[in-house]
Amino acid sequence: MSNSIRLAKRLAEQIPCSRQAAEQYIAGGWVTVDGLVIEEPGFRVLEQQLVELMPKASLATLADVTILWHKPAGVVTETLVQQLSLETMAAGDRSGHRFLKRHTTNLTLTNALETEASGLVVFSQDWNVNRKLVDDASKLEQEFLVEVSGDIANGGLALLNHGLSFNGRALAPIKVSWQNETRLRFAVKGVQMHQITHMCQQVGLTVVSLKRLRIGRIPLSSLPVGQWRYLLGYERF
DSSP states (O other), X not given: OTTOEXXXXXXXXXXXXXXXXXXXXXXXTOEEETTEEOOOTTOEEOTTSOEEEOTTOOOSOOOOOEEEEEEOTTSOGGXXXXXXSTTTBOTTOOSOOOOOGGGGSSOEEOXXXXXXXXXXXXXXXXXXXXXXXXXXXXXXXXXXXXXXXXXXXXXXXXXXXXXXXXXXXXXXXXXXXXXXXXXXXXXXXXXXTTHHHHHHHHTTOEEEEEEEEEETTEEOTTOOTTOEEEOOTTOOO
């Protein structure tokens, strides 16, 4: 398009404003071209195309976001970022955030789950959240619901609570209890990949399914399987 110009240049001339401000408006999702939101300052537009700045447009610094996913069993955790879209966003999201393309970049996976496991997974752009969930993982309790089969060894529940090892190291005390005849609840800090499966095997049990219900003070709650929501402003891990 030889007669096209960059959207940022067009907007800067049209408002008018500085080129930097125009780029901020565009990156913030405040600019439409022929009715469609465009978030790339380098997007090329023709003279006849309608460029508009939304009435509530703001140059306020865009906040980093944290994404809570309900990971389905059988899905590789790292691939969830590729599925981040309006289509997979939970209808019940109450954050007030407008979904932007920038929310799909620079996300840190703080606590992966095994492919066969399901439940709460967190991705974040927020340095404070990442520090809390990664650097302080040994202090943060996570809750799991584990469906098992087989007959537990004598004294097996006591061993699950304290007395087992993983990767050659003795495990710290863990809170494990029966929820019913085939379901165990684990409340554990600093949990490692495959740790719970290994612990169950050590006492004669086979893990049928494993689901993470909570990380710190943030529960999976009613978040639908395969969908995500934003961490709310008042929520803290």
